[in-house]
Amino acid sequence: MFRESPIIRWRNYSDRYKLRGYKCTKCSATYFEYKGMCPCGNLDFTEIDFSGRGKIAAFTQIHGGPEAFENKTPYCVAVIDLVEGARIEAQVMDCKYEDLKIGTEVEAVFRKFYSSGEKGVIHYGTKFVPKF
Template structure:
């Protein structure tokens, strides 16, 4: 597994660990991953960090049977486009359920999980995945 540059991993920790993206205070558009420039407001935009709630719903999903290296133990797994309640969409694994338990529109919440490790002696990468929201 090719390992990611340490500085990049480190820089993305707030985003991966607790869903810190950005928001343009001018047009109130939320961005995840973080953007440095608001494409709508351009130079009038005022970008500030924003932590997302971690709640959202499944916009679309697929089941992965042939995953990339490092995910051999997890196949088959669910990969979804999750629409956060603040608006942005992101791609993430859905954990703890199988394909038959999931449908588009289901409510999900962010969990903190291991994503992959560089090697037996390498860095462990953590980040967001999602699970079905608790009923009731």
């Protein structure tokens, strides 16, 4: 089901639009999603803007996606290790599944996620494409 309300996505514009994450002030580990506590035991984080460059750590192809993405199938989804260290899961576009490998260099791009139906808001965010 599409989310009719645009509010939840709007609250995440910082990380979805700008690829903004968190850096532990003690061990410098970086995270895309907010963590209450770093495995090193520290509770304090600073914000970090990721460069958008990274390498694929794992990937797969989706043939039967959720309603929001059904007109995009088949599409690739990957776990990506950003150069700053954080790991992120994202769609990888403008490529074929056969083109991808573990270690393929990718870069972040600003793309359309989905629309909340014909009358709803269009949701945007960060996806990745193979580096070219």
